Amino acid sequence: MTPSRSAGSPDLLVRGALLVDGTGAPARRGDALVSGGVLRALGEVPAHLVPAGARVLDAGGLALCPGFVDLHAHSDLAVLTDPEHLSRALQGVTTEVLGQDGLSYAPVDDAALAVLDVQLAGWNGRLPPGLVTWRDVGGYLDRIDAGTAVNACYLVPQGTVRLLVVGAEDRPATPAELAAMRALVREGMAQGAVGMSSGLTYTPGMHASTDELAALCEEVAAAGGYWAPHTRSYGAGALEAYAEALEVGWRSGAAVHLTHATMNFPVNRGRAGELLALVDAAVAAGQDVTLDSYPYLPGSTTLAALLPSWAAAGGPEALLARLGRPRDGEELVRLRHDLEVQGADGCHGVPVDWASVQVSGVATAGDPWLAAAVGATVAELAQREGRTPFAVAVDLLVRDRLGTTVLQHVGDAANVREVVASRHHAVGSDGLLVGARPHPRAWGAFAHLLGPCVREGLLSLEEAVLRMTLRPARRLGLAGPGPGARGVLRVGAVADLVLFDPAAVEGATFDEPRRPPRGIPHVWVAGVPLVTDGARTGATPGRSLRPLLPHRP
Numbered sequence: 358m359t360p361s362r363s364a365g366s367p368d369l370l371v372r373g374a375l376l377v378d379g380t381g382a383p384a385r386r387g388d389a390l391v392s393g394g395v396l397r398a399l400g401e402v403p404a405h406l407v408p409a410g411a412r413v414l415d416a417g418g419l420a421l422c423p424g425f426v427d428l429h430a431h432s433d434l435a436v437l438t439d440p441e442h443l444s445r446a447l448q449g450v451t452t453e454v455l456g457q458d459g460l461s462y463a464p465v466d467d468a469a470l471a472v473l474d475v476q477l478a479g480w481n482g483r484l485p486p487g488l489v490t491w492r493d494v495g496g497y498l499d500r501i502d503a504g505t506a507v508n509a510c511y512l513v514p515q516g517t518v519r520l521l522v523v524g525a526e527d528r529p530a531t532p533a534e535l536a537a538m539r540a541l542v543r544e545g546m547a548q549g550a551v552g553m554s555s556g557l558t559y560t561p562g563m564h565a566s567t568d569e570l571a572a573l574c575e576e577v578a579a580a581g582g583y584w585a586p587h588t589r590s591y592g593a594g595a596l597e598a599y600a601e602a603l604e605v606g607w608r609s610g611a612a613v614h615l616t617h618a619t620m621n622f623p624v625n626r627g628r629a630g631e632l633l634a635l636v637d638a639a640v641a642a643g644q645d646v647t648l649d650s651y652p653y654l655p656g657s658t659t660l661a662a663l664l665p666s667w668a669a670a671g672g673p674e675a676l677l678a679r680l681g682r683p684r685d686g687e688e689l690v691r692l693r694h695d696l697e698v699q700g701a702d703g704c705h706g707v708p709v710d711w712a713s714v715q716v717s718g719v720a721t722a723g724d725p726w727l728a729a730a731v732g733a734t735v736a737e738l739a740q741r742e743g744r745t746p747f748a749v750a751v752d753l754l755v756r757d758r759l760g761t762t763v764l765q766h767v768g769d770a771a772n773v774r775e776v777v778a779s780r781h782h783a784v785g786s787d788g789l790l791v792g793a794r795p796h797p798r799a800w801g802a803f804a805h806l807l808g809p810c811v812r813e814g815l816l817s818l819e820e821a822v823l824r825m826t827l828r829p830a831r832r833l834g835l836a837g838p839g840p841g842a843r844g845v846l847r848v849g850a851v852a853d854l855v856l857f858d859p860a861a862v863e864g865a866t867f868d869e870p871r872r873p874p875r876g877i878p879h880v881w882v883a884g885v886p887l888v889t890d891g892a893r894t895g896a897t898p899g900r901s902l903r904p905l906l907p908h909r910p
Contacts, residue, residue: 366391366393366394366852366881366883366884366885366898367411367412367884367885367886368390368391368392368393368407368408368410368411368412369390369391369392369411369412369413369414369852369881369884370388370389370390370391370402370407370411370412370413370414371388371389371390371391371414371416371421371854371856372388372413372414372415372416373386373388373415373416373417373418374386374387374388374389374416374418374419374420374421374856375416375418375419375420375421375859376389376399376400376420376421376422376846377420377421377422377818377819377822377846378422378423378845378846378847379422379423379822379823379826379827379830379844379845379846380823380827380845381819381820381822381823381827382819383819384420384818384819385400387399387400387401388400388401388402389402389421389846389854390402390406390407390411391852391854391881391884392408392411392884393884394851394852394883394884394885395840395841395849395850395851395852395884396846396847396848396849396850396851396852397848398848399846399847399848414856414879416856419856419857419858419859419878420818420856420857420858420859421846421854421855421856422822422826422846422854422855422857423451423822423826423827423830423843423844423845423846423850423853423854423855424449424450424451424452424507424826424843424844424853424854424855424880424881424882425448425449425450425451425452425784425803425825425826425855426450426451426452426453426454426783426784426825426826426829426830426833426835426843426844427445427450427452427453427454427784427785427786427788427802427803427829428454428585428614428616428649428783428784428785428829428832428833429454429457429585429616429617429649429651429785429786429787430445430450430453430454430455430457430785430786430787430788431455431457431480431481431787431788431789431790431799432445432453432455432509432790433455433456433461433462433480433481434462434481434482434484434485434488435481435790436453436455436501436505436506436507436509436899437488437500437501437505438485438488440504440505440506440895440897441506441893441895442505442506442507443800443873443893444788444790444799444800444871445506445507446506446507446880446887446888446893447800447873447874447877447880447888447891447893448800448801448802448803448804448864448874448877449803449804449855449857449874449877449880449888450507450786450803451507451508451843451853451854451855451880451881451882451887451899452507452508452509452510452830452833452835452843452853452902453507453508453509453510454509454510454511454512454551454585454785454833455509455510455511455512456511456512456513456514456550456554457512457514457554457556457585457587457616457787458514458516458554458555458556458559458587458616459514459515459516459517459554459555459556459557459559459562459587460473460476460477460480460514460516460517460556460559460562461473461477461511461512461514461517461554462477462484462489462497462517463491463492463493463494463496463497463511463514463517463545464492464493464494464513464517464518464521464541464544464545465489465491465492465517465521466492466521469517469520469521470484470489472520472525472672472673473517473520475673475674475758475759475760476661476672476673476759478720478758478759478760479658479659479660479661479718479720479759479760479761479762479789479791479792480659480762480789480791481789481790481791482720482791483720483760493544493545493548494511494513494544494545494548494549494550495548495549497511498511498548498549498901498903499901501899501900501901502900502901504897504898504899504900505897505899505900506882506887506893506896506897506898506899507882507887507899508853508882508899508900508901508902509899509900509901509902510550510551510833510901510902510903510904511549511550511551511901512550512551512552512553512554512585513541513542513545513546513550513552513553513554513577514553514554514556514562515542515553515554515555515556515562515565515570515573516555516556516559516560516561516562516563517562518538518541518542518573519538519561519562519564519565520561521541522534522537522538522541523538523561523564524561525560525561525669525670525671525672525675526561526564526670526671527560527561527564527666527667527670528564529566529569530565530569535569535572538569538573539572539573539575539576542573542576542577543576543579543580546576546577546579546580546582546906546909547580547909548903549901549903550582551582551583551833551834551902551903551904551906552577552582552583552584552585552611552612552614553573553574553576553577553582553584553585554584554585554586554587554616555570555584555585555586555587556587557586557587557588557589557598558587558588558589558590558662558702558703558705559587559662559703560666560669560670563589563666563702564666567601567604567605570584570586570605570609571604571605571608571609572609573609574605574606574608574609574610574611575609575610575611577609577611578609578610578611578612578908579908580906580908580909581834581906581907581908581909582611582612582906582909583611583612583613583614583645583832584602584605584606584609584611584612584613584614585614585615585616586602586605586613586615586616587616587617588601588602588615589601589702590702590705590706591617591619591620591621591622591625591656591705592621592622592624592625592700592704592705592706592707592767593622593624593700593705593706593707594705594706595620595621595625595628595632595705596628596631596632596635599615599618599632599635599636600635602615603635603636603639603644603646606639606644606645606646607644612645612646612647612832613639613644613645613646613647614646614647614648614649614832615636615646615647615648615649616648616649616785616787617649617650617651617656617785617787618632618648618649618650618776619632619650619768619769619772619773619776620632620769620772621656621705621765621767621768621769621772622705622707622767623767624707625769625772626769626771626772627769627771627772628772629769629771629772629773629775629776630775632776633775633776633779633781636648636779636781640781646781647781647783647828647832648776648779648781648782648783649782649783649784649785649829650773650776650777650782650784650785651784651785651786651787651788651798651802652773652777652784652802652805652806652810653768653773653796653797653798653802653805654766654768654769654770654773655715655764655765655766655767655768655796656764656765656767656768656796657717657762657763657764657765657787657789657795657796657798658762658763658765659759659760659761659762659763660714660716660750660753660754660759660761660762660763661676661754661759661761662703663696663701663703663704663709663714663763664676664692664696664701664703664704665692665695665696665701665702665703666701666702666703668680668688668692673758673759676759677754677755677758677759679692680751680754680755681755684748684751689751693747696708696709696747697709697747707767710767711734711735711736711739711746711747711750712734712735712736712737713734713765713766713767714734714735714736714750714763714764714765714766715732715733715734715735715763715764715765715766716730716731716732716733716734716735716738716753716761716762716763717731717732717762717763717764717789717792717793717794717795717796718731718761718762718789718791718792718793718794718795719731719753719757719760719761719762719792719793720757720758720760720761720791721756721757721758721760724756724757726756727753727756727757727761728793730753730761731792731793731794732793732794735749735750735753735763762789762791762792762795764796774815777806777810777815777816777824778815778816782824782828783824783825783828783829783832784802784803784806784824784825784829785802786798786799786802786803787802788800788802794867794870795870795871796870797864797865797866797867797869797870797872799865799870800864800865800870800871800872800873800874801863801864801865801866801870801872801874802864803825803864803874804862804863804864804865804874804875804876804877805863805864806821806824806825807821807822807825807857807859807862808859808861808862808863808864808876809863811859812859812860818859826844826845827844827845828844829844830842830843830844830845831844833902833904834904834905834906834907835902835904843902851883852881852883852884853881853882853883854879854880854881855877855879855880855881856877856878856879856880857876857877857878858876858877858878859876860876861875861876862874862875862876862877863875863876873891877891878890878891882896882898882899883898885898
């Protein structure tokens with residue numbers, strides 16, 4: 358099957374569906390007429406409105422809703438290298454937001470690309486030779502416009518911006534450097550970004566002060582975008598980190614979207630209500646605040662991300678050099694103490710529990726020891742080999758050149774349920790697509806919320822769809838009242854659509870993390886069939902979405 362850029366969308370009439378419109382309103386039975394990639398009629402569609410030759414699809418009582426919007430995706434390379442993009446397409450995701458956690462591939466120069474190739478290998482894999490021909494946000498979005506499976510929005514990555522201007526050093530930016538970073542954010546917003554992201558437990562973005570973040574967010578606010586911070590802690594300092602994010606929003610005037618928002622680690626069990634109280638108070642005071650999360654307990658990141666930030670000074674190659682030094686030397690003794698006793702800033706101020714850190718993937722092929730580590734916790738590997746967990750972790754990092762990805766089993770069920778049920782919640786998968794055993798949220802976050810979470814009574818069907826459609830579309834500026842809106846079943850809206858079976862839908866599992874979702878037979882992007890009878894069609898109707906934000910220059 359050869360992927361193709363569709364020249365247009367066929368006329369379509371979906372008959373007898375349960376229409377779940379994305380607003381949270383009660384579902385109703387009816388038809389949906391699509392022509393020219395737009396919803397033309399809903400409800401009882403008379404025959405004279407149906408164009409000659411239109412395809413008629415009997416829904417058989419299945420549910421029809423808007424396409425899902427993933428507010429936190431890590432498909433920055435996959436949108437260019439994998440036209441099938443099955444994890445998104447088969448799950449009903451028709452729009453995803455890239456440039457997350459303050460690190461991505463635009464804007465860049467050659468020196469920054471060399472750093473990002475190593476630092477982001479655990480998120481996105483190694484950079485294919487010759488792939489990156491762009492240098493700015495607009496160039497990256499233009500490449501997406503050449504054709505991909507689903508639509509994409511982009512956040513200017515604050516850590517990459519700091520890498521370009523300040524470098525990897527942990528120091529304040531000079532006034533001239535701050536002005537240069539502001540200019541890059543301003544340029545990225547003007548070229549089509551919907552906001553800015555930060556990764557405040559990842560170097561070098563974490564080196565930015567509150568003042569620096571507020572200054573950059575002023576550019577975001579001026580363009581009508583939003584700031585999406587991965588905050589400084591989801592562990593020992595979680596509430597303080599959320600409070601800082603809200604302060605940045607107040608000071609800059611930028612809308613704040615708290616990404617993968619939850620309260621993790623044993624220190625925060627049962628404390629989601631405190632986070633939600635902070636958000637409620639900010640919203641009541643007039644601040645624009647939203648959040649996303651995924652409906653699972655474990656988190657997922659790179660093994661290198663758990664290290665203390667001082668160890669990464671100078672960039673990835675300097676970190677690898679430190680890790681290669683004698684284990685009883687001053688630097689590695691300090692590193693081990695910070696990880697296992699004090700609690701590193703990279704591990705959210707909580708001493709690492711190696712039994713909770715499970716290897717999910719490696720970036721280096723051809724190393725049998727690395728391959729055999731996948732699926733085991735660091736503690737299990739240490740016991741297997743009669744070594745300390747720290748020694749095993751260091752070997753993983755060195756032999757895999759920092760590319761090792763891990764699951765962190767640090768979530769709390771009560772916290773996850775309370776955040777998902779909150780009135781501010783939308784869905785972000787935070788799904789990493791690389792590794793032999795990735796977190797199933799990449800292939801299953803939307804199907805899991807739509808299926809098991811609804812059937813177990815956590816949310817109504819209408820509320821679940823709202824969190825995946827209209828609410829995130831509003832955050833992105835895609836759900837305006839006029840024609841061309843996304844995220845809602847409404848006459849004049851773009852026909853990004855999903856037809857699914859509420860009784861059968863379910864996603865991937867930890868045992869089968871890339872298992873295609875079940876119960877989602879049909880997906881359309883702007884009326885173009887993306888998935889038909891559960892199989893990819895090969896069409897690539899996706900493009901970059903560059904909404905005209907309220908104050909964009």
